[in-house]
Amino acid sequence: MSPAKSDLPQGTLDLLILKIAALGPVHGYGIAQRLQQISRDVVQVPQGSLYPALHRLENRGLLAADWKETETGREAKFYRLTRKGRAQLETETASWRRLSEAIGLILRIGEGSA
Amino acid sequence: MSWWQRLLRRKQMEEQLDRELRFHLDQHAADLAARGLSPDQARRQARLALGGEEQVKELCRDARGTRWLEDLWQDTRYASRTLRQRPSFAAVAILTLALGIGATTVMFTVINSVLLKPLAYPHSERLVALHVQTEKLGDTWGFSYPDFLDCRRDNRTLALLGAWTYGGGTVSQPGEPEYVDGRDISSELFSVLGVPLLKGRAFLPQEDQPAGRRVIIISYGFWQRRFGGNPEAIGTSLVFEGKPYTIVGIAPAGFQLEGEADVLTPLGQNTEVRTENRAARFIHLLGRLRPHVSLTEAQAEFAVLSSRLAKQYPRSNANLGMTTRPLRQELVGDVRPTLWMLLGSVGILLLIACANVASLLLARAVSRQRELAMRVALGAGRARLVRQCLTESAVLGLSGGVFGLLLAVLATHPFLALWPGSLPRADEVRLDWHVLFFALAVSLATGLLFGLAPALRAPHRELEHALRAAARTVSGGSRRLHSAFIISEIALAVVLLVSAGLLGRSLLRLSSLDPGLNVSNVLTAHVALSPSALATPTQARAAWQNFLERARRVPGVHSVALADIIPMRTGENVLGYSTTVVPPPANQAPLALASTVTPDYLRVMGIKLLHGRFFTNEDRLGSPAVVVIDENLARHAFGRTDLVGKQLWSRAFGPAPLQVIGVVGHVRHWGLADDEQSRVQDQLYYPFAQVPDHLLSLFSSFMSVAVRTDVAPLSVVEALRREERAASPDQTLYEPRTMQQLVSASLARQRFLLLLFGVFAGLALALACIGIYGVLSYLTSQRVPEMGVRMALGANAAEVLRLVLRQSLAMIFAGICAGALGALGAARIMLRLVPGIRPLEPATLLVMTSVLLIAALSASFLPARRASRVDPMNALRQE
Numbered sequence: 004m005s006p007a008k009s010d011l012p013q014g015t016l017d018l019l020i021l022k023i024a025a026l027g028p029v030h031g032y033g034i035a036q037r038l039q040q041i042s043r044d045v046v047q048v049p050q051g052s053l054y055p056a057l058h059r060l061e062n063r064g065l066l067a068a069d070w071k072e073t074e075t076g077r078e079a080k081f082y083r084l085t086r087k088g089r090a091q092l093e094t095e096t097a098s099w100r101r102l103s104e105a106i107g108l109i110l111r112i113g114e115g116s117a
Numbered sequence: 118m119s120w121w122q123r124l125l126r127r128k129q130m131e132e133q134l135d136r137e138l139r140f141h142l143d144q145h146a147a148d149l150a151a152r153g154l155s156p157d158q159a160r161r162q163a164r165l166a167l168g169g170e171e172q173v174k175e176l177c178r179d180a181r182g183t184r185w186l187e188d189l190w191q192d193t194r195y196a197s198r199t200l201r202q203r204p205s206f207a208a209v210a211i212l213t214l215a216l217g218i219g220a221t222t223v224m225f226t227v228i229n230s231v232l233l234k235p236l237a238y239p240h241s242e243r244l245v246a247l248h249v250q251t252e253k254l255g256d257t258w259g260f261s262y263p264d265f266l267d268c269r270r271d272n273r274t275l276a277l278l279g280a281w282t283y284g285g286g287t288v289s290q291p292g293e294p295e296y297v298d299g300r301d302i303s304s305e306l307f308s309v310l311g312v313p314l315l316k317g318r319a320f321l322p323q324e325d326q327p328a329g330r331r332v333i334i335i336s337y338g339f340w341q342r343r344f345g346g347n348p349e350a351i352g353t354s355l356v357f358e359g360k361p362y363t364i365v366g367i368a369p370a371g372f373q374l375e376g377e378a379d380v381l382t383p384l385g386q387n388t389e390v391r392t393e394n395r396a397a398r399f400i401h402l403l404g405r406l407r408p409h410v411s412l413t414e415a416q417a418e419f420a421v422l423s424s425r426l427a428k429q430y431p432r433s434n435a436n437l438g439m440t441t442r443p444l445r446q447e448l449v450g451d452v453r454p455t456l457w458m459l460l461g462s463v464g465i466l467l468l469i470a471c472a473n474v475a476s477l478l479l480a481r482a483v484s485r486q487r488e489l490a491m492r493v494a495l496g497a498g499r500a501r502l503v504r505q506c507l508t509e510s511a512v513l514g515l516s517g518g519v520f521g522l523l524l525a526v527l528a529t530h531p532f533l534a535l536w537p538g539s540l541p542r543a544d545e546v547r548l549d550w551h552v553l554f555f556a557l558a559v560s561l562a563t564g565l566l567f568g569l570a571p572a573l574r575a576p577h578r579e580l581e582h583a584l585r586a587a588a589r590t591v592s593g594g595s596r597r598l599h600s601a602f603i604i605s606e607i608a609l610a611v612v613l614l615v616s617a618g619l620l621g622r623s624l625l626r627l628s629s630l631d632p633g634l635n636v637s638n639v640l641t642a643h644v645a646l647s648p649s650a651l652a653t654p655t656q657a658r659a660a661w662q663n664f665l666e667r668a669r670r671v672p673g674v675h676s677v678a679l680a681d682i683i684p685m686r687t688g689e690n691v692l693g694y695s696t697t698v699v700p701p702p703a704n705q706a707p708l709a710l711a712s713t714v715t716p717d718y719l720r721v722m723g724i725k726l727l728h729g730r731f732f733t734n735e736d737r738l739g740s741p742a743v744v745v746i747d748e749n750l751a752r753h754a755f756g757r758t759d760l761v762g763k764q765l766w767s768r769a770f771g772p773a774p775l776q777v778i779g780v781v782g783h784v785r786h787w788g789l790a791d792d793e794q795s796r797v798q799d800q801l802y803y804p805f806a807q808v809p810d811h812l813l814s815l816f817s818s819f820m821s822v823a824v825r826t827d828v829a830p831l832s833v834v835e836a837l838r839r840e841e842r843a844a845s846p847d848q849t850l851y852e853p854r855t856m857q858q859l860v861s862a863s864l865a866r867q868r869f870l871l872l873l874f875g876v877f878a879g880l881a882l883a884l885a886c887i888g889i890y891g892v893l894s895y896l897t898s899q900r901v902p903e904m905g906v907r908m909a910l911g912a913n914a915a916e917v918l919r920l921v922l923r924q925s926l927a928m929i930f931a932g933i934c935a936g937a938l939g940a941l942g943a944a945r946i947m948l949r950l951v952p953g954i955r956p957l958e959p960a961t962l963l964v965m966t967s968v969l970l971i972a973a974l975s976a977s978f979l980p981a982r983r984a985s986r987v988d989p990m991n992a993l994r995q996e
Binding site for chain 2: 030035070078
């Protein structure tokens with residue numbers, strides 16, 4: 004575990020999961036891998052909280068799941084985005100953008116005045 | 118998947134969760150192995166990355182959102198397991214609760230059906246009953262027929278207004294002659310109630326006229342009995358009161374107008390003189406409000422109508438008002454307070470049961486303190502523990518509720534059978550979902566009530582202390598709670614005991630009251646002479662004379678008399694009278710109960726003659742009109758009782774004065790208990806022989822016979838019947854009752870209440886004693902080490918005994934004081950609700966509380982003695 008890795012901010016795990024599921028049906032391990040690859044190992048994906056998050060999203064109807072065969076021929080639970088999940092993803096993405104822009108702005112002002 | 122699917126398919130979900138995580142671990146390990154790790158290392162690393170398979174699973178289960186239900190299920194199973202471990206505790210608790218909940222549910226079942234449910238008529242909330250009222254009469258009088266016709270014509274607030282009155286007579290064809298109960302009804306009555314006929318039709322308006330076609334509606338029961346349920350009965354002929362009628366309809370089963378009647382005839386065809394008399398108020402009115410018209414509007418309109426009639430007919434209608442009341446209120450009448458009072462008393466019983474179970478549970482909770490502290494130490498939250506305790510008491514409450522409901526199902530009908538007289542709407546009493554809901558709510562509420570105190574005692578701090586402490590020490594807080602339960606139990610039991618004592622005392626007083634007549638060996642029965650015998654007044658007088666002579670011939674008969682009303686039986690005839698020739702304003706005259714009798718009446722009934730003489734055969738039509746008055750009338754009208762020769766006037770007898778020839782003792786006509794409260798206290802008698810010709814056939818229809826016998830009164834009934842049937846086959850005696858039965862029935866309500874309250878008070882006493890015994894046993898067993906120390910330091914057994922008894926005496930006295938206050942309140946309520954009850958006497962209070970004191974002290978004696986026999990060495994070793 005390198006010290007360069009940082010924890011995910013509160014509440015963003017759901018957003019990331021939804022984003023990845025939007026690319027196509029994917030199983031839990033796939034999501035963990037994809038998260039790590041895309042974030043170039045910067046984000047520490049807590050595998051332990053990945054599955055509870057998946058189940059929570061499934062219960063809220065944002066994800067749907069089916070058991071399908073993987074390319075290696077094993078049965079796995081594949082998650083895909085539902086219509087409701089897509090809408091949620093869009094609003095969450097928009098609000099995340101607004102928030103991160105605002106925070107970035109504040110931080111830049113801080114740098115400028117320093 | 119919905120939450121209940123998730124719950125039901127729990128096993129499948131668990132299995133899938135397991136497969137999903139296994140797939141993750143395998144895949145991760147395979148990837149790591151591909152990067153060159155050994156299979157074992159790869160596996161280990163994959164597991165580390167996931168971070169504890171079981172924890173992840175637990176978090177996933179939480180995410181399902183059905184956790185609380187699973188916990189509840191777990192708690193429930195745990196609770197039933199702990200209860201099964203101590204079957205005697207569970208049995209006592211459940212039985213106690215079942216009794217309380219069962220009794221409460223029975224009362225609620227009755228109240229629900231009788232008081233709360235709407236009547237079984239369509240839009241029954243719009244049905245109203247109408248009465249006339251004066252300050253003097255109160256408001257329970259009927260209408261006169263002419264007033265009814267005017268109101269029916271003129272009112273605008275009622276969609277329909279119908280009328281009925283009592284009737285009845287002899288049906289002589291087809292089949293055997295039989296006296297049947299009947300009602301005269303106006304043509305719109307069935308439409309007012311919204312009841313369709315089972316078969317055929319209701320009366321037409323043109324049949325509800327003096328010269329209308331003779332048509333009759335028969336009851337379902339009569340149809341079954343006489344026609345075997347044959348639909349061909351409609352259109353056939355029926356001879357009623359000697360006249361042929363055509364059956365046009367059959368009333369639905371259970372159709373009632375103050376009781377079921379076999380035949381219904383058109384009221385408009387009733388040609389008795391009284392139907393034309395505006396002062397003869399014998400008609401009952403039922404109306405249906407127009408849609409969107411309120412009761413208040415109807416009341417306002419009838420106030421206007423009545424004042425108009427009062428102006429138009431001052432002789433009969435002056436000072437007369439008219440009221441409208443919801444029909445439901447009317448039907449239920451005076452049972453409402455009785456029912457609520459009974460519900461209140463079973464509620465008290467239920468509270469005692471709750472306090473009992475709560476103190477049992479509390480005792481258990483204290484001894485389980487270590488177990489609970491251990492759970493807290495292992496990570497259980499306080500809320501979780503409270504929830505678990507409450508689940509336990511809810512399980513107890515619900516089991517008690519199930520048994521209680523069972524008890525209620527079994528007990529409701531026997532209870533109704535016990536009800537004195539007839540409970541209105543008794544046939545509608547049944548269990549419905551209201552009752553189920555009530556029982557469920559009561560069970561849960563009681564569970565919460567008795568479970569809360571122990572649950573809140575679940576340990577939360579000073580864990581270490583609780584864990585280390587020996588389970589035997591009792592903290593002061595728990596002792597105070599225990600005392601509080603005992604005190605409230607005793608207080609509640611005192612309320613029930615004193616109420617029972619009050620009822621018992623009153624019943625004793627009432628049954629020792631002098632009814633004013635000699636009740637032993639008197640038989641009374643209604644008489645229906647043959648209709649053909651009543652064709653003319655002369656024939657009627659001869660038929661009655663013949664009837665008396667035949668009755669006198671029956672062996673065992675001592676003397677026989679006729680009377681239109683019999684004391685303590687239904688039926689009344691109340692007249693206004695005055696002591697001056699100028700009558701007081703209409704409806705303002707003093708009232709007297711008037712009874713027409715034959716000369717032997719005084720002898721048969723054993724009524725005391727105070728002054729003058731009673732009637733003889735010489736007092737007849739043509740001789741001076743005479744009356745005999747009772748001592749009350751004498752005092753009220755003249756201020757003294759020796760006033761033979763004075764005169765009275767009464768409108769009902771015409772303008773001629775009535776000669777007072779005798780004064781007799783007052784008879785408790787309205788029943789031993791109710792007579793003192795009745796509005797009419799004065800009584801007068803007039804000779805049957807002086808009833809004018811035009812009233813004779815009417816009076817003949819409601820005469821009764823009273824017989825004094827030398828043998829058991831009921832044994833002469835058959836001989837009397839045979840004798841009268843020999844005179845004419847279609848005349849009968851019906852509803853024979855002895856005076857003793859009537860007197861005893863007049864106290865039936867008080868006796869019924871005493872029985873119930875006696876049972877309740879006995880149960881309350883038993884429960885309170887069990888409670889005291891249980892709590893004291895527990896408290897003293899917790900104090901064994903302390904007793905040991907005391908005895909080791911020199912206290913002797915008697916001192917320890919006193920110590921324990923003093924503790925229980927303090928609780929008992931506190932309970933009695935609180936209870937006595939409650940009992941005073943209960944006595945005031947009863948004074949208002951039960952006729953014949955006297956204010957609470959100190960003696961009753963004293964006797965009943967000493968019963969409780971003795972019982973409670975004996976209950977505390979056993980534990981106290983056990984404490985005094987503690988072996989100091991053993992006790993100290995336990996510490």
